[in-house]
Amino acid sequence: MTTTATPIPVTPTPAEPAATATATVRRPSRRRFSVGRAAAWTYIVIVLIVTIFPFYWILRTALSNNYALITDPASLVPTGFTLGAFQRVLGLATPEQAIAEGGSGASIEIGHFLLNSVIYATLSTVFIVFFSALAAYAFARLRWRGRELMFSLFLTALMVPGILTLLPNFVLVKELGLLNTFAGMILPTALFSAFNIFFLRQFMLGLSTETEEAALIDGAGRIRVFFRITLPMSSGPIITLSILGFITAWNDYFWPLLVTSDDSVQPLTLALAVFKQSSPQSAPDWAGLMAATLVAALPMLVLFIVFGKRIVNSIGFTGIK
Numbered sequence: 001m002t003t004t005a006t007p008i009p010v011t012p013t014p015a016e017p018a019a020t021a022t023a024t025v026r027r028p029s030r031r032r033f034s035v036g037r038a039a040a041w042t043y044i045v046i047v048l049i050v051t052i053f054p055f056y057w058i059l060r061t062a063l064s065n066n067y068a069l070i071t072d073p074a075s076l077v078p079t080g081f082t083l084g085a086f087q088r089v090l091g092l093a094t095p096e097q098a099i100a101e102g103g104s105g106a107s108i109e110i111g112h113f114l115l116n117s118v119i120y121a122t123l124s125t126v127f128i129v130f131f132s133a134l135a136a137y138a139f140a141r142l143r144w145r146g147r148e149l150m151f152s153l154f155l156t157a158l159m160v161p162g163i164l165t166l167l168p169n170f171v172l173v174k175e176l177g178l179l180n181t182f183a184g185m186i187l188p189t190a191l192f193s194a195f196n197i198f199f200l201r202q203f204m205l206g207l208s209t210e211t212e213e214a215a216l217i218d219g220a221g222r223i224r225v226f227f228r229i230t231l232p233m234s235s236g237p238i239i240t241l242s243i244l245g246f247i248t249a250w251n252d253y254f255w256p257l258l259v260t261s262d263d264s265v266q267p268l269t270l271a272l273a274v275f276k277q278s279s280p281q282s283a284p285d286w287a288g289l290m291a292a293t294l295v296a297a298l299p300m301l302v303l304f305i306v307f308g309k310r311i312v313n314s315i316g317f318t319g320i321k
Contacts, residue, residue: 062086062291066102069286085291088275103285108271109263110295117267117296120185120256121249127190129242133234135192136200137226141212151201157194170258180262185255196241203237204230243307247300268296 060078061069068080084101087093090110093103138144139151169188178184207230215225231238253269260266275288 058290058293061287062294064287066285066287069102085285085287086295088285088288089292089295098285098288101287103275103288108275108292110268110271110292112263113266113268113271116265117250117269119182120252120265120267121246123182124186124190124249125242125245127186128193128196128245129238131191132193132196132241133200133231133238134226135197136204137230139197139201140204141209141230142222154194154197157192158198166255166258169255173259178259180260180265182265184259185265188255193245196245199241200234200237203234207233239307243303247303250296250300268292272296 060076062085063078063081063083065080065082065084072079082101084093084097084103088098088101088103089108091108093101135154139147139154165188173179173184173188176184178187212225212229215229216222220228250267251269252267256267256270260270263271272289272292275285275292
């Protein structure tokens, strides 16, 4: 008599499904090579090189000796490596040492001109942003006859090249007796900026009006509403415009050149011309000029590194709904 064994069903343990799931996980596959992706990366690398190389060339020139630059101007590394250019900029080198390295021997009070640049850029930024915010609030919240027509006229200022306003502004500053003063450098552009007004108006139009209307019902005036509610809610674009305005004023050269001739108020951008003076032994002090340019650009570089993310984020802002 033959007996047949009946198979007994086995219930899988809880660990088996997990092991099976783990075994079935696939490794992420690598992206396949494509001509389009290669072209995109090639373009990005080229743009980075074109953008960064001028800064490297400035640094390379600043670390070179002027006499060595003449003998090997195409070298990609500093020729006759020296920190003498930075010593000349910071006033740590004597005229004899400066001339020995191809400098003009002229001295520059870097601290004084840096202070002038800080005063000019700070006051210019504060005035421009403040009055632009006032105008933007008037266009966004106040109802008055001719508002849209006036705003259209403001926008036309965006199409006027800035070079066309230099001569009228210079004549105005001269007639007011403001040449060689900080007021003469700041006032022509302190009360009006078409881009700032447009930028802030568009943001304020997207802000909720419920909080402002509640404050007005409680008896607050327009000025109080502006300073207590609207300005704090617009802090993002205001900070962005302040940073961009400060950088623009810091790098300004032509307008201060027109209205100032006294070292007491000239910004650092004009002081850089000291290093273009030729010495009896050599060509212009290009190493000193590049070193001074780096010193002048360093505060802006730090400012952009600290607030760069805020600037980028604020460009694509949306109003609070």
